[in-house]
Amino acid sequence: MLKQEGAMHEGTITVRLPADVKEIERLNRLVRQFGELHELPLRTLYGMNLALDEAVTNVILYGFDNPAGQEVKVCVEVADSEVRGEVTDAGREFNPLTVPPPNLAAPLEERELGGLGIHLLRSLMDKVTYRRENAKNVLTMSKRIR
Amino acid sequence: MLKQEGAMHEGTITVRLPADVKEIERLNRLVRQFGELHELPLRTLYGMNLALDEAVTNVILYGFDNPAGQEVKVCVEVADSEVRGEVTDAGREFNPLTVPPPNLAAPLEERELGGLGIHLLRSLMDKVTYRRENAKNVLTMSKRIR
Amino acid sequence: MQIQEEKIGDVLVLTISEHLDSSTCNAFENRLLGTIDRGEKKILVNCGPLEYVNSAGLKVFLIAAKQIETVGAKLVLCALSPSVLMIFEMIGFNRIMKIVPTHEEGLRALNGEVATA
Amino acid sequence: MQIQEEKIGDVLVLTISEHLDSSTCNAFENRLLGTIDRGEKKILVNCGPLEYVNSAGLKVFLIAAKQIETVGAKLVLCALSPSVLMIFEMIGFNRIMKIVPTHEEGLRALNGEVATA
Ligand SMILES: Nc1ncnc2c1ncn2[C@@H]1O[C@H](COP(=O)(O)OP(=O)(O)O)[C@@H](O)[C@H]1O
Ligand SMILES: Nc1ncnc2c1ncn2[C@@H]1O[C@H](COP(=O)(O)OP(=O)(O)O)[C@@H](O)[C@H]1O
Numbered sequence: 404m405l406k407q408e409g410a411m412h413e414g415t416i417t418v419r420l421p422a423d424v425k426e427i428e429r430l431n432r433l434v435r436q437f438g439e440l441h442e443l444p445l446r447t448l449y450g451m452n453l454a455l456d457e458a459v460t461n462v463i464l465y466g467f468d469n470p471a472g473q474e475v476k477v478c479v480e481v482a483d484s485e486v487r488g489e490v491t492d493a494g495r496e497f498n499p500l501t502v503p504p505p506n507l508a509a510p511l512e513e514r515e516l517g518g519l520g521i522h523l524l525r526s527l528m529d530k531v532t533y534r535r536e537n538a539k540n541v542l543t544m545s546k547r548i549r
Numbered sequence: 550m551l552k553q554e555g556a557m558h559e560g561t562i563t564v565r566l567p568a569d570v571k572e573i574e575r576l577n578r579l580v581r582q583f584g585e586l587h588e589l590p591l592r593t594l595y596g597m598n599l600a601l602d603e604a605v606t607n608v609i610l611y612g613f614d615n616p617a618g619q620e621v622k623v624c625v626e627v628a629d630s631e632v633r634g635e636v637t638d639a640g641r642e643f644n645p646l647t648v649p650p651p652n653l654a655a656p657l658e659e660r661e662l663g664g665l666g667i668h669l670l671r672s673l674m675d676k677v678t679y680r681r682e683n684a685k686n687v688l689t690m691s692k693r694i695r
Numbered sequence: 696m697q698i699q700e701e702k703i704g705d706v707l708v709l710t711i712s713e714h715l716d717s718s719t720c721n722a723f724e725n726r727l728l729g730t731i732d733r734g735e736k737k738i739l740v741n742c743g744p745l746e747y748v749n750s751a752g753l754k755v756f757l758i759a760a761k762q763i764e765t766v767g768a769k770l771v772l773c774a775l776s777p778s779v780l781m782i783f784e785m786i787g788f789n790r791i792m793k794i795v796p797t798h799e800e801g802l803r804a805l806n807g808e809v810a811t812a
Numbered sequence: 813m814q815i816q817e818e819k820i821g822d823v824l825v826l827t828i829s830e831h832l833d834s835s836t837c838n839a840f841e842n843r844l845l846g847t848i849d850r851g852e853k854k855i856l857v858n859c860g861p862l863e864y865v866n867s868a869g870l871k872v873f874l875i876a877a878k879q880i881e882t883v884g885a886k887l888v889l890c891a892l893s894p895s896v897l898m899i900f901e902m903i904g905f906n907r908i909m910k911i912v913p914t915h916e917e918g919l920r921a922l923n924g925e926v927a928t929a
Contacts, residue, residue, distance in 0.1 A: 416560035507904030653787030
């Protein structure tokens with residue numbers, strides 16, 4: 404009964420953020436509110452929240468020579484028992500799926516500080532795709548709701 | 550600045566409700582949460598909330614000989630500084646725009662109890678349209694966000 | 696919705712809060728008509744904490760106003776929020792019901808210090 | 813994010829709450845490295861009220877763990893919520909940091925009653 408109720412509504416949200424790390428807080432708040440509106444299970448919501456945080460933070464930090472005036476577009480959709488995210492930016496061409504995973508088996512002193520974000524994004528989502536389209540990076544991600 | 554921020558995100562929600570008056574509470578809660586997510590001004594949100602409440606309540610009360618197993622679909626969208634609602638149902642053909650307004654100038658003893666819902670819906674929205682499509686009633690409404 | 700009842704002098708004050716809608720209008724109707732039935736002659740409905748009213752809730756006010764006129768009692772509504780007041784005005788209830796801004800003015804209107812509707 | 817500091821015997825307990833993310837990780841890094849700099853040897857980070865951590869926050873734990881190993885101190889994390897624990901495990905931090913379920917066990921691990929990492 405509860406499960407069926409959860410499936411009875413679906414929706415989208417599209418957010419255009421200035422390319423500024425300060426905006427990440429706003430993104431996270433909107434994603435969380437959206438997840439609560441759609442009664443996403445806590446873990447599913449955490450996963451989408453974190454995956455989008457990492458993807459958008461990377462675009463802001465690494466995507467532009469000069470991020471001033473640039474923006475990142477984020478869409479989230481809940482439908483068909485799935486939550487989907489899409490990040491679009493006009494930054495330099497970059498496919499995060501080509502980045503090798505960090506060495507998780509390394510001892511403490513050899514563990515590198517970088518490379519956690521993309522690994523988390525890929526681990527948290529069921530499916531991640533990348534394409535370059537109209538001079539833009541389009542990263543899509545999806546996760547079954549369970 | 551605040552105004553611009555408000556315009557920076559848009560979204561939709563689609564809810565499928567069983568044709569049962571008890572479901573109106575759930576609809577109202579979702580519409581309010583959606584409005585808060587999108588930072589709609591209080592009056593604008595109240596208007597859309599009430600207009601959808603009235604339209605859906607009417608479908609449930611009058612649309613079907615036997616409402617058991619029937620449903621009403623409601624979409625709400627925020628985009629382009631406008632909030633839009635759409636109610637779709639497979640009930641009997643009915644165009645609420647053909648209903649004459651109640652006599653608001655009548656003295657108390659002559660005021661009729663009915664006819665307030667459709668009048669409110671029309672008064673609250675900037676634009677309301679009706680069409681019959683694929684054996685369904687489709688009522689659309691929109692209101693500028695200000 | 697919550698309803699609080701209070702007697703101030705010979706004025707019966709009903710304070711309603713949150714949502715007056717299809718799921719709560721029956722409870723409010725019973726309560727309000729109940730006060731008329733038991734003979735209250737001065738009734739003040741404090742709408743201060745009322746956030747939402749739909750046509751089902753508005754009908755209760757109309758039914759009560761008619762009944763109150765019939766029995767020769769008086770009804771005043773007070774402290775409506777801007778959104779709720781806008782709805783009352785949209786259906787012309789401000790012409791057929793006494794609506795005042797504050798609780799204070801509501802009491803005064805019922806105590807005959809100001810001409811009532 | 814909020815950080816609370818408390819000393820229990822010779823164990824320094826930092827309790828972090830809410831969101832450890834890009835906007836708060838610097839404050840947490842300063843606080844945690846500060847305790848190492850001033851010579852604390854047993855540090856327990858209570859993550860019980862922590863709702864969200866991203867890679868920027870995770871890096872702080874890695875930097876601190878490295879620093880703590882260098883100076884010969886001990887670090888234990890406790891009370892991670894299921895979601896937060898899942899994230900720590902996803903990047904293998906459970907292999908290089910001592911993570912225990914409860915505050916109680918955290919104190920015991922630091923007081924040498926149980927073998928530490
Ligand atoms: N949008 C992007 N544009 C260019 N380079 C990127 C982008 N996103 C990530 N990178 C590169 O990939 C590396 C790994 O990213 P990530 O896994 O998020 O970890 P971190 O940011 O901590 O290094 C970054 O250090 C950066 O060099
Ligand atoms: N979906 C519908 N299908 C059939 N009849 C309807 C529908 N909606 C409204 N009506 C008719 O229009 C009338 C006016 O509706 P409304 O203005 O909402 O006031 P009320 O429901 O209080 O009468 C209703 O009494 C009903 O006869």
